[in-house]
Amino acid sequence: MTHHPDQSLPRSRQSISGPILGPGSRRVVGLAALAAVVALLPLLLPNAFYFDVAIRIAILAVNGIALNLLMGYTGQISLGHAGFFGLGAYGSAVLTTHFGWAPLPALLAAAGLTAVIAWGVARVILRLRGHYLAMATLGLGIIISIVLGNEAAWTGGPDGMPVDGFSLFGLTLSGERQWYWVFGGLLIATVILAQNLIDSPAGRALQALHGSETAASVAGIDVGRRKIAVFVLSATVSAMLGSLSAHYSGYINPGIAGFLQSVELVIIVVLGGMASIYGSIFGAVVMGLLPQILAGYEGWDSVLFGVILVVTMIFLPRGVVPSLATRLRSAGVTGKGGAAC
């Protein structure tokens, strides 16, 4: 059920009808625009509160892109991705607090551990399809958050635990403004990494997987190994992000690994558009800003949020960015919609 013939149509149409800007230069334009926004945004942000909102959006965006590599480019659904984010965050927190490790080795160790866990899990669950895979990943995420909530001696239990700041070679990152550049840089690096991956032979193989696994394996792609690799990559990026954001926020609780957080990530990917990197950034902006705007209207915030999700999915079923890009193009506006690649 995960593959759908409509999915591949617009993408191939787009590569034919892009005479003004080829895919390569369109990539550069998109990246330059993103870098400009990241560089200029601080001029517009009046105080630390807004920097914090921007940082949280960047965190959601990186996490969304990581999940989108899995969901959008291989068609594998994961409803437990926040679990990996939580493993990274708690790995760093426990190693620095209880074992006195420095933040950087702790981050790398937590990422390595998450990669090993993701690899072990991927080997068994990626044989599952569609809703069964969704169930397995959902279960994995919930198990992780329950363990984090129960092992109070290490994790502080449901109340959570404090985390020290991030320091490297005697320098300590402090304040929203410094952290802004870390997460802004991380976002740009993730976009570059994801685009390179997608355009590489490995990435083309992954997209073939989404089209049809059987056809892909007939064409000589080791389907199982590719799926495991992208699952591990996606989980590891989320874990490293989790480590950094734990150091940034200074306090973590098991909620960061919970089901609602995983659902939030899936919403970012699907709302923005599966297989669209800029779509995930768009989704992250929406998910980061809406709660701020709707805060204080108890009950109504949930209703309005739900209405936005339903209406968007009915009228723009492939997600906001790819749907609008296709519409712009078919309306005769050529060129750099660009977002779907």
Place this chain on the structure above:
Amino acid sequence: MLPELLQFILSGMTLGAMYMLSALGFSMIYNASGVINFAQGEFIMVGGMAASFLSAAGVPLPLACVAGVMIAGLVGGLVERMAVAPARDAEVASIIIITIGVSMILRGLTEILLGKRPHALPHFSGEAPLALLGATILPQSLWVLAAGALIVLGLSLFFGRTRIGKGVLATSYDRLAAQLVGVDVRRVLTLSFALSAVIGAVGGVVIAPISTVAYDTGMMLGLKGFVAATLGGLGSGPGAVFGGLFLGLIEALTAGYVSSAYKDAVPFVLVFIVLVLRPQGLLGAKPTDRI
């Protein structure tokens, strides 16, 4: 020793009957439309909340219960017509997001209309526990078990004996073929959402006197229903019954003998193991790939 075990089994069966009703709702919608309905828990919640509210407002208990179930059924049908049907051709992930959106809307509206406070219904026939071989059981638990049994019986009659029930079955096998032989597929889909909401709401109403109901109690019940349906094999009716009861028993036994802190993790560990060993669920048919 033995009475203790019996006690855990009795409470596990009560819990299991509730999960079973949630799982049956999941399977019914999945069968008819291929959609995993993440708002299933909200149907349960709406039924329980509406009945509790009406009963507290002075409506006689039986009438309040029936009204609560019917309100939930109406909500289920409306959800299909207004949110799911317009997105018929969308991808699986998009429809999952729609049902998540619907669950947020239902949760928010309930919070606005009926408040954040947990509600409860009076026990249907007294709160005095009945003694049974050294263990005790609440009369309300018997209501839960009886409601579960009646629904299972009713569903098997519905699918086996009625024209419209056979239409639902035909739609789940092959939508196009069903349409060609004259089944009104659109009506079947709306009906399956309404019916699945009714089944869930019956569970929500009979369990409300034991464990109270609030605007946010639906999610975990829905997730456990999803687990139960998956354990038995998605889309399989007997699978949902078996999965629900099995899940309730295992959860009660774990809470009793192993660790109550980890009882919420048990369903998910269990479904993980089952899926690894038997990817199609315990009672599900082996899937074949379409190329």
